[in-house]
Amino acid sequence: MSSEFFLDEKWIKKLDRQTRVISDRIGLDRKTLDEVFDKSTLLSLGKLISDKVIEYLDFPVSTGKEANIFRGVTPDKKFVAIKIYRTSNLTFKHISKYIEGDPRFICTNKTRRGIIYEWAKKEFKNLERLKKAKVRVPAPIKKINNILIMEYIGDSEKSAPLLKDVELKDPKKILDELLTFISRMYERAKLVHADLSAYNVLMYKDKPYVIDVGQGVLLEHPSSLEFLKRDIHNVVQYFSKFGIKEDEKEIFERIIKK
Numbered sequence: 001m002s003s004e005f006f007l008d009e010k011w012i013k014k015l016d017r018q019t020r021v022i023s024d025r026i027g028l029d030r031k032t033l034d035e036v037f038d039k040s041t042l043l044s045l046g047k048l049i050s051d052k053v054i055e056y057l058d059f060p061v062s063t064g065k066e067a068n069i070f071r072g073v074t075p076d077k078k079f080v081a082i083k084i085y086r087t088s089n090l091t092f093k094h095i096s097k098y099i100e101g102d103p104r105f106i107c108t109n110k111t112r113r114g115i116i117y118e119w120a121k122k123e124f125k126n127l128e129r130l131k132k133a134k135v136r137v138p139a140p141i142k143k144i145n146n147i148l149i150m151e152y153i154g155d156s157e158k159s160a161p162l163l164k165d166v167e168l169k170d171p172k173k174i175l176d177e178l179l180t181f182i183s184r185m186y187e188r189a190k191l192v193h194a195d196l197s198a199y200n201v202l203m204y205k206d207k208p209y210v211i212d213v214g215q216g217v218l219l220e221h222p223s224s225l226e227f228l229k230r231d232i233h234n235v236v237q238y239f240s241k242f243g244i245k246e247d248e249k250e251i252f253e254r255i256i257k258k
Contacts, residue, residue, distance in 0.1 A: 016042065035088045036068050040113075044145045053142050053149060057082060061159045071152055071159065079152035081138060081159075085120055087113045087146050095119055098194065098215040113146075120148050123214035126191060130213060133188035135181045137210050153204050153211075160204035163238075171242040174208055178235050179246075181210055183255045186228065191216045194227035197234040228252065 016037070048054045054072045061069040061081065072082040099118055104125060120143055127140040127150065139151040153160040168174055178201065185191045193200070194215045202209040217224050229252055236246045 035086050036084055038087060040087065041084060041146060044147050047144060048142065048147065048149070054080060054082065061154075071154075072149070079154070079156075080141060081150045081152045083120075083123075083148040083150065085116050085146040085148075087116050095215065098122075098217055098221075102218055102221065104218070116146050119214050120146050122216075123212075124148055126213040126216040129189040129191055130185060130210065130216075133184045133191075135184050135189065135210060136207065137213065153202050153209050160202040160209065162199060163201040163203050163208060164198035166203040168203075168242070169206060171239055172244055174203075175235065175239040175244060175246070177208055178210075179232075179251060181208075182228070182231055182235070185216075186219070186255050190219045192219070192221075192224045192227045193231050194224075196231040198238045225256070228255070 045054075045057075049056075052075050055075045056073055058071040058073050058079070061071055067083050067085045070082045070084070072080045074080055095115065099115070099122060102122070104122075124140045124143040127137050130137045131139055138153055140148070141151065142149040163174075178196075182193070182196065185193060193210065193213060194217050195212065196210065200210065200212045202211055217227060221227075229248070232248050232251050232255075236248050236251070239246070
């Protein structure tokens with residue numbers, strides 16, 4: 001954040017009112033509200049508003065242990081997804097294994113907040129790589145501290161549902177597309193998602209979108225092949241309930257030999 005940016009009390013109060021309206025819609029308790037919208041996060045949101053990246057937060061898309069996602073509206077009335085990582089959440093202790101060993105990131109600030117800022121940066125960079133590799137992901141727009149602005153996947157009524165919550169018209173087609181994405185991640189982006197499952201794929205207009213790519217690792221990571229096997233297993237196992245059989249070992253060997 002620019003040191004020249006100053007957010008006065010009027011902005012703080014305005015943002016605070018917006019966040020409390022949102023919290024009332026989904027019944028967030030005061031503790032959770034304060035965890036998501038601490039003063040630092042409000043300052044970052046104020047910066048995004050001042051820079052005309054967003055105009056306001058519209059409604060919550062999802063509420064998680066590590067991050068909350070909201071639909072936002074830009075000054076030209078377009079929708080964006082606003083992902084806010086909680087800076088006070090202890091569940092982030094496990095993420096260091098996904099950052100350590102990544103030559104793109106040298107986290108000199110070992111505080112929880114510093115690590116979370118690096119994590120948001122990591123997800124932004126991974127989205128850029130995957131978009132370039134023709135993997136269908138939300139396009140990254142802006143990252144500031146613990147806030148990530150991305151393309152919104154959904155319509156004016158609601159956000160796109162998760163794969164696990166959708167009745168598929170053609171499961172085999174979706175499986176093949178996801179396996180293609182896994183291959184492109186490895187071959188073109190030199191990345192492994194490391195947590196791909198029916199919980200990390202959105203379905204919109206019968207097309208899958210890969211999300212939650214913050215833990216994605218470069219192929220140099222010592223556990224990248226282990227993570228690749230896990231991704232393949234999770235996807236193949238999910239689609240087996242539709243009577244689709246795939247050889248996980250054959251898929252793995254085919255991908256790494258390309």
